[in-house]
Amino acid sequence: MKTDTTKVAGDSCDEKFVKLSGDKLTSINGEGQEHSYTVTQEVKVTCDGKEAKMTDLKSGDTIRMTTSKDDKTKILAVDCGKHIPSLSHPEASATAK
Numbered sequence: 001m002k003t004d005t006t007k008v009a010g011d012s013c014d015e016k017f018v019k020l021s022g023d024k025l026t027s028i029n030g031e032g033q034e035h036s037y038t039v040t041q042e043v044k045v046t047c048d049g050k051e052a053k054m055t056d057l058k059s060g061d062t063i064r065m066t067t068s069k070d071d072k073t074k075i076l077a078v079d080c081g082k083h084i085p086s087l088s089h090p091e092a093s094a095t096a097k
Helices: 091-094
Strands: 009-021 024-028 034-047 062-068 074-080
Touching: 009 034, 024 062, 034 062
Parallel strands: 034 074
Antiparallel strands: 009 024, 009 062, 024 034, 062 074
């Protein structure tokens, strides 16, 4: 039996949510680098352990994203809430230098 490997979970990462535009999610990592990801149709979103929607995310929220094993730019799941440690504000530290 053949498996659709694009739906197999890969790594997860914590980043700050910036915006969602169509199926493109923009975020910033702890070093202040901006990344763009594709949100899959089947994305599972949770906030504080409860089912949520991508539109529930707010700019600045720390999110934990799970990417596809075969395509690190595709997001399969997004989690947010108090249980995810906050990231430092790299944009603030960059202006302080």
